[in-house]
Amino acid sequence: MRDAPHLPSETIREALDAHFGLKPAILEFLPLGNDSASWSFRADDHFLKVRAGDGRMPGAAVPALLRDLPHVLAPLPTTSGAPYATVNGFALALYPLLDAAPAVEVGMSAEHWRTIGKAISTLHTTPLTPALIQAADRETYRPGRRELIPAIEAALRAPQDDIAKELADHWTARKEIIDDLLQRTDTMGPRLAAEEPPLVLTHGDLHTWNILIDKENNLWIIDWDEAAVAPRERDLMLVIRGIGPGLVSEDDTAAFFQGYGDSTVPDERLLSFYRAAWAVRDIAEFGERVLLDPRLSEEARQDAVEGFLSLFEPGDIVEIAT
Missing domain, CATH: 3.30.200.20 (Phosphorylase Kinase; domain 1)
Incomplete structure (x- = not known):
């Protein structure tokens, strides 16, 4: 921030x-x-x-x-x-x-991806002890910050300053796409929950900004704020097409699964849900920053407008999800 x-x-x-x-x-x-x-x-x-x-x-x-x-x-x-x-x-x-840099900045080799694949396989097969279940969140099949959308859209109808007006114009131009994402996650989430897919411990934010590579070439997985007991596809979505341009290639995905080892094909419906849910969460978060958080500076709110726009750029999460 x-x-x-x-x-x-x-x-x-x-x-x-x-x-x-x-x-x-x-x-x-x-x-x-x-x-x-x-x-x-x-x-x-x-x-x-x-x-x-x-x-x-x-x-x-x-x-x-x-x-x-x-x-x-x-x-x-x-x-x-x-x-x-x-x-x-x-x-x-x-x-x-650590004397380390994010993997997105220094790049990951095929061996790095295999190492991360093995590490996530170990995570996904870790027994769900009472302590872990208590510490981690549990999948709700509802995008994060989804509940803020009505308040955001109400504020967009009566923008209070130029920054809010700018977001309102951009939101209106993309409302059909946003409404489709909301409808998809609102429909898919309860259906998937009713099927009770197998649950594992997931990281939930496994992209290359959250993998560090230190001077000894060791890999470190950081930022566990989204850790949750959920279907494994919650993590696998992030290494199959990813959430933005240039974060993961097909070769990276292949190397990851060489390390991961489980030959079970990921559930495409869950992957689709998690992509759309990620897009909804990010859209809501940027809307919250511009319209609902009075603590933020004008500079931070303007950054949020730019962040909102970036979600709809070619190859970014909205295109991936739709």
């Missing part, structure tokens, strides 16, 4: 000291990621993730339980052994700061 959280730096420092025994000389906000409820900081030689909400934090709790699995970057425990701490309506998780 471009904007820092509404949590004073001094409060963050006090929480790091109280819960992690860390008194950082450097606490630097990093404008990373595309999640309006999540923020990143450098705290000396640590990476700090701050997330809105002082309840469950699957993004820290799940990898903490998976720390013995290869390629999982787990959080550092608090002084009480918890995977994260809470303060003033926010959850804080601390990680080692």
Whole structure:
């Protein structure tokens, strides 16, 4: 996110000291990621993730339980052994700061894709213990932020400033596509839920921005905020055609499945649902930022308008989903 959280730096420092025994000389906000409820900081030689909400934090709790699995970057425990701490309506998780870069920037070889395939196969066959079931979300077969669409469309009918008016014009021009995605997910979701497909532990956000490659060529899977007990297609969708241009090729997909090993053909209906659900979630999230979040700066809201438009570009998620 471009904007820092509404949590004073001094409060963050006090929480790091109280819960992690860390008194950082450097606490630097990093404008990373595309999640309006999540923020990143450098705290000396640590990476700090701050997330809105002082309840469950699957993004820290799940990898903490998976720390013995290869390629999982787990959080550092608090002084009480918890995977994260809470303060003033926010959850804080601390990680080692790796000398690494996102795979989308440095590229992945066929061997890298086979390694990730094997790692995800291990994840999908991990027993669903009571602790994991409690830590992870559970599939609802409803796109994230779907419930915000009525409020977004109401705000679009009476835009309050130039940025909102710009989004309203772009939304109206694409309304037929948006309505089709909504109708598809609203129809498909309950049907799929009624069939009760097999469930596994999924990462839910497995694209090459969330795979790090360090200087020793080790791979690390990060950003477990979307971890959920769900059909395996929730992850496989992200490596079959992907969610945007250039993120995964057919050769990458083939190498991934060489490592993954399971020869069972993924369910095309589930893949189709998850593509459409991803598009709906992103459309709603950008709409929320422009119209429903009064904390955001004009710059962040304008970025959200551009993000909304990018979803409809050739090869991006809307085209993939439709």
